[in-house]
Amino acid sequence: MSTSTTTPEQDPELHTPLGGVPLTAGQLPRGAAPGMLVASAVAGLLLWLLAGWAIVPCALLAAAAYVVIVYTWSRAVEGPRKATDRLVTAIVSGAFLLALLPLISVLFTVVSKGLERFDAEFFTYSMVGVTGEGGGIYHAMMGTLIITGLAALISVPIGMLTAIYLVEYGRGKLAKAITFFVDVMTGIPSIVAGLFAYALFVMIFGPGVRMGIAGAVALSVLMIPTVVRSTEEMLKLVPNELREASYALGVPRWRTIVKVVLPTALAGIATGVTLAIARVIGETAPLLVTAGLTDGDNFDPFDGRMTTLSVYSYYEYVSPGLFAEASFDRAWGAALVLIIIVMVLNLIARIISKLFAPKTR
Amino acid sequence: MASTTEAPPRKDRAPQRPGDRIFAGISTGSGVLILLALAGVAVFLVTEAWPSLTAPAEDIPGGEGLALYIWPLLFGTLISAVLALVIAVPLAVAIALFITHYAPRSIAKALGYVIDLLAAVPSIIFGLWGINVLAPVTVDPTTWLSEHLGWIPFFAGPASSTGRTMLVAIIVLAVMVLPIITAVVREAFTQTPKLHEEAALAIGSTRWEMIRMAALPFARSSIIGASMLGLGRALGETMAVAMVLSASGGVSFNLISSENPPTIAANIALQFPESSGIAINTLIASGLVLFAITLVVNMIARAVINRRKDFSGAN
Amino acid sequence: GSANEEGASGGLTINGAGASSQEAAQSAWRTGFLKNNDGTINYDPVGSGGGREQFTSGGVDFAGSDAYLDDKEVKAAQERCGEGGFVEVPAYVSPVALITNIEGVDSIKLKPETIAKIFNQKITKWNDPEIAATNKGVDLPDTTIVPVNRADESGTTENFVEYLEAAAPEQWPHEVSGNWPVEGGEAAQGTSGVVQAVKNGSGTIGYADASQAGDLTTVEVGVGDEFVKYSPEAAAAVLDVSERAKGRGEHSFAYDLARDTKESGTYPIVLVSYVLSCTNYDNADKAAMVKDYFNYMISAEGQKAAAEQAGSAPISDELRSKIQPAVEAIGSSNSGS
Amino acid sequence: MAKRIEVKDLDIYYDKFLAVQGVSMTIQPRSVTALIGPSGCGKSTFLRTLNRMHELVPNARVEGSIVMDDDDLYAPSVDPVNVRRQIGMVFQRANPFPTMSIYDNVAAGLKLNNRRLKKSEMDDLVERSLKSANLWEEVKDRLQKPGSGLSGGQQQRLCIARAVAVQPEVLLMDEPCSALDPISTQAIEDLMLELKANYTIVIVTHNMQQAARVSDTTGFFNLQGVGKPGELVEIDETTKIFSTPSQKATEDYISGRFG
Amino acid sequence: MAKRIEVKDLDIYYDKFLAVQGVSMTIQPRSVTALIGPSGCGKSTFLRTLNRMHELVPNARVEGSIVMDDDDLYAPSVDPVNVRRQIGMVFQRANPFPTMSIYDNVAAGLKLNNRRLKKSEMDDLVERSLKSANLWEEVKDRLQKPGSGLSGGQQQRLCIARAVAVQPEVLLMDEPCSALDPISTQAIEDLMLELKANYTIVIVTHNMQQAARVSDTTGFFNLQGVGKPGELVEIDETTKIFSTPSQKATEDYISGRFG
Ligand SMILES: Nc1ncnc2c1ncn2[C@@H]1O[C@H](COP(=O)(O)OP(=O)(O)OP(=O)(O)O)[C@@H](O)[C@H]1O
Ligand SMILES: Nc1ncnc2c1ncn2[C@@H]1O[C@H](COP(=O)(O)OP(=O)(O)OP(=O)(O)O)[C@@H](O)[C@H]1O
Ligand SMILES: [Mg+2]
Ligand SMILES: [Mg+2]
16 A cells, blocks of 8 residues: 555554543432522522512522532532533523513513503594693604604615625725724714704705605614624625535526525524614604604605604603603603514514525524 | 627626626615715714814813813713623623523524514613613612722712612613624524534533534624624613713713713713704714724724634634 | 594694703694694704704794893894894793702702702701701701702703802802703703602702602792792792893893892792794795794783693783784785785 | 536635646546545645636635636636536535525526526426436425435435536536445436536546546546645546556555545 | 443434434444445434434434443433533534634544643644544644635544544544545544544445445445335444345345445
C-alpha cells in the first residue's frame, strides 16, 4: 500500500475510552427536583401567610432557596455539569415565570378596567355630541385600522425589500450605509417622527395640514427599522445550502429569494411584522401632530383629521373633565380594544406563517 | 435549445436577466428610499436644531447653554436604556430558550403567543401600569434598599415615596423591549439546524451545553440584532417614560429617589406642547443628539457582529 | 357608525388647536354648539405653544392658549389676520387647587409664604411650627413633605408660579415660566399624573386643576387675613380685579392677574386660558361660524356647559360684557358675496 | 443537444487561497467524465466552477476560461442563470428543500422557474424523474410529505431526481452514490449510461470501480502537498487510466484500490 | 471496559410510522459490528436508538429494550446525557459546528468533560484526534478557520475527530467513509481496527468490501416491501454472512456485489 505516509500514528492514550460515570449513577432521585420546588414554594407561602412577610421577598427567597439547594445537591450527587444544567433550567424557567408577572399584571389591569365599557354603543358610536357618559370608539377603531394599515402598507414592502437587499444583494458601501442607518432609525423618538412627517406634509399642503396619511407616514418612519431588522435577521438564518440548491436548478436569484428564501423565513418575518405593527399602533404623540383628533367619523385618510384608538385613549385619560369615571372607562376600553386588535393581527400572522412554513419540524 | 448567446453581448460587468434586474432594482431602491427618508429626518433635525446650536447660552432653557441642558437628558437616556437592556436581554434570551428548548413541545407555541401579547400593549398602557401598579409596589423594597444597601450608588436614596423612580422607568422599559427581543431570538432558536443540535448532543452534552454549543452561537447575530432593536426602542421610548418617571433632578446614578434625570425622548414629549421659539429648537437639538447616540451605539454593535462573520450559522 | 349623524360631510368645518387644559371644555362647547348648528369643529390639544404657532402660521382657524401672545406672536398674529387684527379673549378660567395627601389630615390652611416655602423645600416636615401656626387643632404628623410638581411645561405651572412670585416674592426667588424651577421634588406628567402621584404618595402636596382634585384634601389658601377654599366664583372673581394688558390691539383682552390681591372672596391661584381668532376670514361662512362659536363659548350657556363638563369657573357677566365687542368684530371682508 | 466543455488554464480561488491551479481539459459531449482524487484536492471546487456555482461563495474567484461549445461561460455577457439552466448539478451533501413536499422538490426546477405544465404532465414528469432515480417505489405513497423526513440515501436520490427533472444538457454530479446502497447505486449508474446518449455528464467519485464502470474519460486530481493548490494530474480514456496511466501519481493512487 | 449491547424486540416509530420492527441482536464488545442493507431500511434509525438520539425527533418513540452491560439504556433513571457521553456517534451527513473554528470543533467535546485541561494538553489532544482521523496535515495551518470552509470529505473527518476526541466507550458511525477517498478510507478503517482493541464499534456502510474488511459481525437489514417496516434479517459473523448466509434475502443482496 502506498498510503503508509498518511497512516495515523499509534496513539495508545486516545485509543482507550475515558470511562465515564455509570449510566444510572449520580442521579438525583426521581421527582427530587419537582419535590424541592413544591417544598420551597410551600416554605415561601408559609413565610408569607404565617410570618407575615411581604409576598415579593417570600417569592424571591423561595426561588433562591430552590435554586441553591438543587444546585448544591445536584453538584454533590451528579457533578458540576449536571448541576449547571439544572441551574440553567431553573433560571430559564424562572425567567419565564418572571416575565409572566408583568404580563399578567398589565393584562389584568387593562381587562378589569376595560371591560366596563364593552357594550354595543361603545363599538358602534363615535364621540360626536357626547358629553359625560356614553359615546363610543367606532371612529377611532376605524382610524386605527386605516392609519396602521396604511403604515403597514408603506413599511412592510419597503422594509422587507430593504432587508432582502441587505442580505441577498447588498455588498459594498451602500449596503453598509443602509444597515447602519436603519439601526440609527430605530432610535428616532416617536415625536420627532411625527414632527418630521408634519413638516413634510406642510411643505406639500401648507400649514395646519392634518390627514390620516401623514400619520401613516410618521408611523412608517418608526416601523420600517423594526421590519428591516427582524426580516434581515430571519433571512440571515436561511442556510446557504438551500440557496445553492435553487441556483443549481437554474433559478434566477429573485425567484430563489421569493420562492425559497422567503418561505423558509416566513414565520420569523411574520412575527417581525406584527412586532412592528404593535410597536406603532399604540403611538400617540406623532399621530396627534399629524392626524389630529376629531369626534366624528372620517375614513378618508387623504382629507381631514382622523382619530386613532391610542390618541383617543390618551386624551380621554389626560383631560377627562368632571365626568372622569366615564372618560377613564372609555380610555381603558379603547386600550383593551387596541390590545385585542394586535392580538388578532398576531394570530393572523401565525396562521399565515403556519400555512407557508417549512413542514420539517 | 436555449443558448447562452441568447442574451446579446453587453458591455456591463454583471449581466442579469430582467426579472433579476427589476427585483434587485426595487430592493436597492427601497434601501435608498430609507436612506433618503433618513436624510430627510436628519436635515429636518439639523435645520430645526440650528438656531439653538448658534444661540447664546442664556437663551437656552435653563440658561446655561445647550451642552449643559442636554447632558442630564443624555445621561438619563443612556442609563435608562442601557440598564433596561441589561435586564431585558438575558431575560429575553432565557424566555426564548424556555419556549424553544425547555417547555413541552405541545405548549411551547402557546407560550410564545403569550409573550407576544406583551408586545401588543401600547406605551401609554405601560405608562399607566407603571404608575398605578408597579410604582407603589416598589416603594417598600426601595426604602429597604436605601437603608441597607445605600452604599451602592444605585441605591443611595432617599427612596421616593411614590415609587416614580428611575428604577421603575427602567423596569417598564425592560418589560416593553422584552417581547421584541424575545420574538426575534425565539425565531432564531427555532431555526437552529437539528443537525448541529444533534452533533452537540452526540458528544454527550447536557441540554445547556448543547444550547451553548449550537443554539447560542447560531443565534448570536440575531441576539445582537434584536438587542439593537430593543435598544432603539428603549432609547426612543417616549410616553411610558414621560408618564412614569419623576424627572426633577440632574445627573445621578441614584435609581430610587424622586430626583431623576429625564430622558431625551420623554423630555421632548413633556416640554414640546407648551414650548415655543428657541425652546423648541433646543428640544430638537436634543433629538439630534439622540440620533447621534444611536449611531455610535450601533457602530459598536456592528463591529462586534462583523468580527465573526465567517462563522455565520448559515453556512 | 351608521348611528352617527352626517359629521364631516354636513356643513362647514372649523379647526382649532392649542392648550390641552381646554380640551374638556372645548368638548363641552363643541357639543353644545353643534346641537343647534350644523358643521364640524375640531380641536387638537397639541399644547398652547403648538396652538399659537399654528394659529399665527394660518394652520388653524382658532386656537386655545394658556398664556396670551407675546410681542413677537402678536406681530405674527396681526400679520396672519391682516387689517382687523386678532381676537384674544379669556374663555376658560379654572381654579388651581393645592391637593394634599397627609394621613389623618382632612383640612389644612396655608399662607402664601408657607406655600412658597413648602414648594421651595425650605419647610420639609408637616409638623413644622409655621404650618402648625395656621392650623390650630389639626393633628399634624411628623412626616416629610413631598412636593409634587408638573414634569411637563404647562400653563398650570406658569400660573401657579406666577402666583407664588406675586404673593410671596421673598420666599419665591425663581423666574416665572411654564417649567417648574425647583429641582428635587416629585415630578409628574400632566394633571392626572400629579393627582396620581399625590394620591399614591404619603405626605404629598401638589397643584392641579381643581376639577381633578377628586376626594383629595384641598388647601385653603391665605388671602389677606382670611383663608379661601377654591370655588368657581372665587376664582372667576380674580379676573374682575385684574388689569388688562395694554397696547395689543383693541380686540385683545389679555390680563395680568392680580395674584397678590387681598380682596375678600377671591381665590388667586387660577389658570386663565384664552381663545384666539382673527377678526377677518376670507370665507364668510367660516367667519360666521367662528363668530357664533366664540359667542357660544363666552355666553352664559357656554360657560355653564364648560363648568358642568370640565369644572371650570364661569366668567362673570361683567367680563362678558367687556369682551363681547371683540367677538362681535369677527367677520369677513367678503361678506357681500 | 449535448455540449462539449473546454477548460483552459483554470485557477480557482477562495479569497486569497488558491484551491485549484492550472486545469485544462476537454469534456466530451455524450459521454461520462469521472473525476477522482484524494479528499480536499479540489474536485468539488472544480465541478462548481463548471456551472458558475463557485462564485456564490463570498470572495471566491476564477481565472482562466471555460468554453461550452462556442460560448465562454465566464464572458461578461453571459448570465449565470442560463448557464445553470443548461448545466445541472447534484451536490455532495444532499440538500432537499425543507419547505417543500417530496413532489414539489422534484418539480422545483420547473415550479421555481414558473414553467407551467398541466397537472397530469407534471405528475408524469415527477414520476419519471423519481423512477429514474430509483426512488419512486419508496415514496409514491407519501409524495406530499416533507422531503426532510427521508433517509440519507433517499434524500440523495431525491436530489438526483430533482436535477434530472429539469433536463439540463450537462449534468454535474458530486459523489451522487456515496450515500447509496448497491441497488440504488446500480440504478443511478444505469441512469447515467442512459442519459449519456443525449447529455454530457461529469461525476466526482471516490469509488474507482464506479469510475471504471460508468465513465468514458477519467481525470485524476491531486495535491502536491498540504496548502498547495490541487492540480489535474492526468486525464485520459478511462481504460487507459486504469490500465496504463502515464503518471506515477495516478498509478499510486489507483493501485491502492479500495472502495 | 468496552461494552456489550443487548437489543431486544426493538420497535422504532416515527410518530405513527413504524420504521423498524422487532430487532434483537447482541453487539459484542471489542469488535466492529457492521450494519448493511438497502437505502431506507432503517439502519440510521436503528443506530440512532442506540445512543438515544432517536428520541430527539418530535413524536419519535421506541419500544423494546436496549441493555448495555447491565444497564437498560431506556430505563427511567438513566440520563440520556450519560448514554451519549459513553456512546459516541458520527452522523451520515457531516455536521461540523459552523460557528466554531476547526480547533474548537474538535475541542468541543473535550471541554465538556475535562474542564481543567491545560492549553498544551488540549492542543495535544486536538492534534492527536485530528491525526487519527487523517486530517491533521490538511488543516494544521488553519485550525482557527471556520469548519464550514472544508471540503466534504474533510468535514466528515472533522466529525470523526470530534467523536473520537471525547473517547467514548462505544462508537457509532453512520457511513463514515461515504464521502472519503480511498486513502482517508484506509486511514479510518485503520483507526477502527485500532480502536476496537478497547472500544465497541458499530458502523453502517453501503460498501460490502468495507464491511468485509473491518467488521467481525455483520447485520443485514431489509424491508419486506414499500411502506413496511425495516427488519433485521440476519446477523452473524462477517465471514459467515459473506460466504454462506442463511437467508435467501441476504444472499441476494450480497451477491449483487457492487461498490
Ligand atoms: N424524520 C423522519 N420522519 C419520518 N420518517 C423518517 C424520518 N427519518 C427517516 N424516516 C423514514 O424511516 C425509514 C428508515 O430511514 P433511515 O434513515 O433509518 O434509513 P437508512 O437505512 O439509514 O437509509 P440510508 O441508507 O438511505 O441512509 C425510511 O423509510 C425513512 O423515509
Ligand atoms: N468555502 C470554502 N472556503 C475556503 N476554502 C474552501 C472552501 N471550500 C473548500 N475549501 C478548500 O478548498 C480545497 C478543495 O476543496 P474541495 O471541496 O474542492 O475538495 P474535494 O476534492 O471536493 O474533496 P472531498 O473529496 O473531500 O469532497 C480544500 O482544501 C478545502 O479545504
Ligand atoms: Mg467534494
Ligand atoms: Mg441512513
